Amino acid sequence: MSIVTVRRAAFSLVVLLSRTPAPHERIGSLILSATLAVELHCTLDRLARTSFRVGDAEAVTDGPFGTAALAASLTGPAAGDLVAALAGSGTGPLLRVAARRVDGLTREWELPLAEVLAGGVDDVSAHVRLVTADGGMVTDVPPVVAGRTRDLATTGGTLMLRDGALRPVASLVRPHPAVLTTLVASESLLLVPLAPVVGGPILDGSPLLGDRDGTSRWYLPELTLVVPPPGQDPDTSPFRYDLVTVGHQDDGSPGLEATVTVTLAAGPSAATTAAWEAAGRPALKPLPCTPTVGLRIPFRDAQGRAASEVIPATGTVLDGVLGEDGSTLTAMFVLQDRWARLAYGVLSYPGYQAQAPALEVGLTHSGWRESRRFQIDPALIAGNKLLALRRGDDATRAVAPTQVLGMAKARIQLHPPVLQAQPLGVTQWRQVTATTAASMPTVLPCADHGQLYRQQGAAGWEAIGCQDTLRLGQADHRVWQPEPVATAGATVFRSLTQPGRYLVVPAAYAVGRHPADDLDRALRPTLLLTSTIDVDDPSGIRCVLAAALQADLTPARWAMLGAELRAKAGRDVVLQTPWQAALTPTVSWAIPGADDLDCVAVDDGFTLVMSTDIPGLLTLRAMLQRGGFLGSARWQLPGGDVAVATLRLDLGTVVGPAEGPVAVTRTVDEARLTNLLDSRVAVRRLTADGTVVASPGLVLEAHGSATVALPAGTVGELAVDHEVEAGSETLDESRSYIDDLELAVTFVATGDLTQVAGIEISCTLLGDVPAPLTLTRSVRQGERRFLMPLTHYAEDPTLRFTATAVAADGTRTAAPAVDWPVRSRGVLIPIDTPTPA
Template identity: 30%
Template sequence: SKAPSAHALLATDLVRAEGPLRLLGLADDFIIERLDGILPSRPLPLPVVDSADAPVWPDRVDPQKYWYAPGWTAVAPSPSDDPATAPFLFSFESSGVTGGAAPAVGLDGDVLFTLRQSVSEATRARLAELGDPPARPVPAGNLSVSLDLPFRDEATGEVRRQLFAAETEQDGETITARVSLLNQWVRLCYGALAYPGFQEEPARLRVAYAYRAYVPVDNDRLELSFGGKIALTEIAAVSGRLPEPVIRPVFDPGRMSFHLPHGELRLDREAPAPRSRVQLASTHLVSAHSLTTPVLTPVATAIARPDLTLAVAATSVLETRYATQSFIRDEPVDALYPCATLGAFYRQVEDGLESAVGCRETLRLGETVHRQYEELPEFRDTRYRAYRSLQQPGRFLVVPSAYRITRFAAAEPPERAYRPAIMIYALLGKEPAEHRYFFRATLEADLPPFARRLLEELLEPLIPHGGKLVLDYPTDPTLQNSEIPASFRWALPSGIDLPEVLQTWDGFQVSLSTGLANAVAVTTLIESSGLTGDVTFTLPDGLSLTSALVLDTVVTGPWEAGGVSVSLSGTTATVTNHTERQMNVFDLAISAGPSPRHLAVDLSVEPGDSVDVPLEQAAEMAYASYEPAGERVPLSRMNVFIEDVTTNVIFVNLLNYANHELVALRVKARLKGTSPEHLVELDEGASASLTLTLPLTTYLDRQVLEYQVGKTFSGREATEETPWMEQDLTEANVISLTWDVID
C-alpha cells in the first residue's frame, strides 16, 4: 500500500510515542550498519540523534554541520487581505435540515489554513553557543496535518477533542491544509477558531512528519533473529587440535573419533581379515576421566544431531556502532483567528454569492452529541460494512469482515514483489529447551481492489457536488481511541503462546511463537484449518466494530494491485496471475471514460500464467474480479521467507578395501522427496562431509536422507550400487559405512 502519513505512523503500535502535546515517536525500523570490514559502511549525511528532544544534532559525515527539527507557525491574514488569496478562510453554506430530536439547518463547511516553517528559540540559542555553524532542518517526510478540535460532549459534559485529517500541500517552507466539515462540527469549529477562550483548550493544528537519523547502538541489546543459524557437527581442521573446552561434539577425521564434553567416541576401522574371517568395524567409548591407558568398551551409541546455534560469522553483524532509525514528530500549533478583527475571512455562500459573517452568535456551538458515523445497511456485503461520516462530507468508514495475510506490493523489488508477507524463523535461547519458533505475518483487510472499486461506484451518488470520495478504515489515525485501544481474542490450541499483535496504519503484524518441539504442529495448523481470532475497535464516540483475524494459507493482496493484474496494450488486456494458486477470473471492468463497463470472461489462470483477452476498443484502465480455485497449497510452495539452517552429514568410511577387493567408494545422497542429488567421493579410511541448507520448517520436521553407495571392485569395470537407504537426520547426522551396511 502507499506510504503512510506521519499521523498514521504515530497511531500504530510500530512507533513508541511520548509527550502529551508535542509527540516524539521512535519507529521500529532499526537498521544497523556493519563495521566488521566485510561490508564497509559508507555513512550518509544524516543527523546523529542521541536525544530526540535536543535542539540540534551533528551530521554523521561532517560533525561541524548540524541539523534541527523545524517548528511551524500558523499564518494569520492581515485584515486588509483579499479573502480569495488569504492564508486563512472559513466558508460554509446551508444544505438541507439535519434529522433527530432537534432538527437544525444542515451546513457544509470548508476551512483553509496556512503554516510556515520556523526555527525554535532553543535551536537559535544552541546554534549561537556553537558559534553559528551551518545548520538546516531535517526533511519533513510523510508530512500530514490534522485539525484537533475541542468540544463538550453533550452526554457526559466533559471536554473532549476530535481529530480531522486535512488535505495537505507543501511548497518549500509553506504548508496549506484544508479541512471539510458537516453540520454541528462546522459550528463547533467556528466557535473554537473565532472566539478566544471559547473552550477550556484552544483548537490546534497538528503538524506531523518523519525523518531518518543515525542512533548510537548498544551492542549488548542486539539479538539476531533471522539468518545465521547452523546445526553443524564441527570438524577439526587439524587432527588433534580441538577447541578448549569441548562443549559440543567435534569430529577428528584424522583419528576417526568424536570428542564429546564428557568423553571420546572412537570409530574403529575394519581390521585386515585373517583368511578365515572378516572382522567388522566397531565403535568404542573412552571416558574423559579414564586412566592413561584407557579401557575400550564397544557401545552402540549414535552421535545425536547437533543443536541449533548461531554461526560465529553471523555474530559479526552485532559488532556495530550506529544504526539508522525513523523519528516522528507531531508539533501542535494553536489555531485562533478572532472574528472581531478577522471577520472578513469567515464567509457564507448563498446562491453562489459569498458574504462575510464576522462574529455571529447564532452560528457558534460548543456542545454536541459525539457521534462519528452511521451505518449504510443497504451497502452491507459479505466482505465489509459501510458507514457514512456525520462529521465530514464525502468520507465513509469501511469495516472489513476479515483481515488476512497479505502480499508484498507489486512495486517492491522483484525478489519480494507479490510474495506472501510471512516470515518464519527461530530465536535461540541459552539452552536448546529455550529455543523458540516464530511465525510472523502482516495482515491487511481482505478487500481486493475490485471489491473496493465496486463499493466506490455505489458510494459515488452520496458525495456532495464537487466533493471527493475518501474511504477510511478502522486502523486510520483519526479513528483511534486513546482510552480504549483495540482488543483481541484468539482460539488457540494448547502449547501455542498468545499471539503478539501490533496494529499498523493499514492492518496488523501478528507474531505466533512456540517451542521448537511444537513448531511442526503450528505449521500443520496454519496449512490446514488455520488460526482465527478477532479484533474489536472502539471508536472515540464509543461505537464498537469487530473484524475477524485469520492466519492460514489463503492470502489476500497486495492492496494496490491485487493478486491478479490486468495490463493494457491497444485492444488487448493481459490478465496475469501473480499468486501460487489457480485463479478463476469472472469479469474485467474496462474503463474508456468516466464509468467502467464490465466484460464477462470466465477464465481459469494458472499460477504465474498470463491470458490475453481481446477488447472491442482500447481502454484507459482495467481490473479483474477473481477468486482462488482448487485446494490450498502448503507453505513450502508459497515462496514465503523461511529462515535457512545450514547442517551437515558426515560419511565415515570404516572399510578395509583389501578385505573385499574394493577399489573405490562413492555416495549419492538426497533429501527424501527432493530431486537434487549430491555426490560424495570417499577415500579408504577417510571421511567426507556433505553440507545441506534447509528451510527451518524442513529442518524441524522429520528429515530423511536417502543415500546410495557405489562400489568399484578390483578387476570389474562396472560399478555396483546398493539400493537407496535411509537415515533419519533428526536422530543422527553421522553415517558409518561398514560392510554390513553396503553389502
C-alpha cells in the same frame, strides 16, 4: 516517584521498519510506525478521573485507582523519535496526563513518554520488537549476532539464506513494500569500512546548531500565528472562517461545511537570534523541515466530559523557504456539520470551552547525533576495514573467532553511514529524523474580527459576526458513522469531521499472493514454513510459520465502493483503510499448539509469525491444507462503534495478488482477459472506474484467455470482479544453508579390513546422491553432508546406504542396502565389512 508509572513492567512496542537493511548497509533510518501497548498508573491520591494521551490515542479511567491501558499507533517521525528516545537520544513524544480529584481540582502534565516507559522496566530492549517491510516483506529483525542457530532462536529471530543473503524468516511473505524512511542505530558491526566525515547539522538541542563540517550554522524555524488587524479584508486575511450550506441533515437542519484558513509566520526564535549575535553573526540558514498542521477542537461530549479532537489540515501552502525572513505557511481545514459549528464557537468566543483551540504544528527535520564511542583493539583493524566491533555496553568482552567466521560464512556486512576515527577509538554518528512539536492557542474573537467569519448567501459572502445560533458546544465524540452500502465485501464508515472521507474495513483477510512480476515467487502464496535446529539437542527444533494476509476485496469491488460513495456524496471521495486512519486492531486467533504467536497490522493487511515444536508441526501442516485456522481483528472506533474482520490462515483460500490474478488487455471495444493462475477463475463482472460495464459470467481455465465486448464509449480503468476456484496451494518450505543446519553423517569402519583394499559406501537422502566414499585401514572414518528442509529432518528422514567390500584384485562384495533413520538413530553409522554369502 513520578506521577505516572508503568504497571508491572507491562508495555510492548512493535516497531515497523520500511525495509530490511542491505548486506552492505547499516541498520538505520527505516522506522515506518510504532504500535505501543502500555498499562499506566497515576500515583496521585483522591483521584476521580485520569486520562493519558499520546498523539491522538487516549485512555481514560474513572475512580481512585488511576490505572488505564493505552494503545497508541505512532507513524513516521513520531515513531522514530520514540525509538531514539528509548535508546537514549532525545526526549521523543510526550505523554499528556490530565487528572481530576474528587474535590474538582484539575491538573495537566506533559511527560517524556520514553522516560516513563524506561522507568518501569529493567531492560527496555526486552519490550521492543522490530518488524520489517522489505521489498514487500515483513519479518522479525533479529539482533545481529553470530553463532549457532539456537542462539538466534532464543532471541526471537530466525535466519535463512536465500538469493545469496542471510535473511529473516518472514522476509519472503509480504508482497508489497512500504515507502517511508527515518533512522535508527545499528547494534553490531562487522567488516566495516572506515568512512570519511559527512557534513550536516548536529541536532544537540541548541538554538544555534553546528555542522559536522565545522563551518555551517543552522537553526530550527519558529512558527507563530499571524493575527490580522481589526478590519482586515477577508479576501486577503491570513485567517478566515468560510461557511456554506450543503443539503440537510437527518433532523432537517442545514448541512454545513466550513473552511478554516490560518497562516503561520516562520523565522528564527529569540533564542536563536541571541546565540547568533553572541557568535558574531555567522552565516546562518534554516533547517529544511517538513511541516504537519492539525487543529485541536475542544468540546464537551453528551455526558458533559471535556474532550478534544485534532483535525488534520486538508491542505497546506508554503510561501518562500520555511524559516527564512518573510516565509509563511498557510493551512486549510474543511469541517462539516456539528464540527463546523464547534469550530466556530471555540475560534470566535474566548472561554467558549475550558480549553482553548490550538494549532498543533510538527516540524520534521533530519541531522546527525553522536551515538556512542567504541574502544578498538588495533589487532581487529586490517587496512581500512574494521573486522569486528562490539556494542559500547559489551566492549569488555572479547570477540570470539567463531563470531567472525560465522558471520563471514553468511556473507553479512553491516556498516553505519559514518565512522570517524578518534584518538581513543571510533565515534559512531547516526543520522536521525526528529520532529519538534508546538501548540499555539488559536482564538480570534468575533467581536474584533466579525468580518472574517462569513457565510455564503444568495448575494455572495456575508459576515456572520457573533451569532448565538451557531454556539452549539456539545457533541458526541464520534469521528466515524456507519454508512450502508450495496457493494458486498466491506463495512464502511463515513467521516463526521471531514466531508468526502470514508473508512473501508474489509470483511475478511486471507493468505495473499506475491505479485505476478516477482521473478522468484510470482503468484506464490505469501506463506512460508521454516525451522531452526540445535545440532547438539535435536529436541530443540523450532518450526516457524510466517504469513502475510491481504484483504479479500477485489480491485473491482474497491472501485465499485468508490463509485457508489461518490454518487451518494455528490463529490470526489477519499477511501481509507484502518491502517491509513491510524486505527489499531485487537487481534485474536484460535491456533492450538502455537508457543509464540505475533500478528501485526501492516499497511496492506496483517503479518503473522508463529512457532511450534515438533509435535505440533505435522498437525500444523495438515490443518493448513484441510480447513486452516481462523482469527479476528476488531477495531474500536471513537464513539462506541466497532468494526470486525475475519482472519483466515488456510491454503485452500488464497487471495490476490493486489492487482488481481486476471490480466486485462484492452482494445477500443473489447477486453482480453487472461488467467495468470494454475486454478480456474470465474469472472463475474468487468468495471470501468467502478461502474459495471460487462457481466460475462465466464470461467477462465488455468492460464486461459477470453475476450469480452465493451459497450461503445467505455472509458476509465478496467478491473475484474472474480472468484478463484477453491483448492489447496502448496506450502513453501525453506531450505536453509546456514552452517549449523547441515546434516553431517559419519561412517565408521568397525570390521576387519585386513583382507580387503577398502569399503566403498554409496548413500542417498531425500533425493540427494553424493559421490561414494571409501574407508580403508588408514582412513577408517568418512563423512557426507546433506542440506534439507529442517521440517523433513523433524519427520526422521531415512538415509539409504550400501557398503561394498573391494578386494585387492578388484572383486566387489556388496551388503544389502540399509535404511537408517537419521534423527532417531543418530548420524554416526558403524560399517561392518561385507562378506560373501
